[in-house]
Amino acid sequence: MRSGSSSLENQWNSDPILARAIKQGLNARTIGHSVICLRETTSTNDEAKKLAADGAAEGTVVLAKIQTAGRGRLGREWYSPEGGVWMSVVLKPDPDRIIQKITLLTGLSVARTLRTFYDINAVLKWPNDVLVGDKKISGILTEGTFEGEVPLYVVVGIGLNANMEPESLPKTLRLEAVSMKALLQKEVSIIELVRRLLKTLDQDYQSFKGSKEEELWNQYKKLCATIGTDVRVEVDEGEVYEGRAEGISPEGGLILRTEDGYNVTILSGDCIHTRTKKKHEKE
């Protein structure tokens, strides 16, 4: 007989049971038809890449209770103690789709899940952060494997601070990071959270693949705290741009109006909000 959901929360060792519980009632078109739950791994992105290289279908999900070498962009460390959602999804978008936009849409799915189901006032910081106030609750890492210019598959990793205690992060991060548990003053069901997240991501991914892309980016822009804010963006080569973020380009880049009045589009970089504003309060 299947056990109740609360006891399942403690059964990460019994991977298939947990995976089945997550898949139950998911009804997703693409994402989550196959879910793999691991107790511990280096990085779920690495696991998902291995599975994709071995031919795993689009929508395969890998989830780990603990990551021992979770990473962010540019090799930065992502702290992944017990209590968070550390998860990666294998995607195989059409070759004409811009992969950079998968980071944006996944961030949107995380923010939408937090707002819709948990009443958490999550906003987006371009390109890959989900914030509550000015604290980071989630980060996205998208990695593509290419043959020449053509993407063979893309792995999108989601790190979401769910049931973590502030003490489980290093001291230096405690002022910059926040968890759902700290905001809600209670633990959430990881199974339910993952299911909601996968469902929302599936909806947003269908919009991305189909004819509803514009609607998706309109939603993104509404929730993007970066737009309208003064920012400092460091691009890969160490080049720095400062100015007012004015919008998102069709390729998913940030449109910046520099102090000397030029418009530049930045496709990727590290963005700091230098002057924050209060908006996006949840209605």
Ligand code: BT5
């Ligand atoms: C990110 O990078 O924000 C992407 C994080 C993606 C993590 C997921 S977990 C599942 C999958 N498997 C992986 O190995 N990775 C993905 P970036 O924008 O570079 O931000 C990294 C910075 O975020 C670090 O330098 C810290 O300042 C901060 N940070 C690290 N751990 C954090 C945490 N748990 N919560 C909030 N901030 C954190």
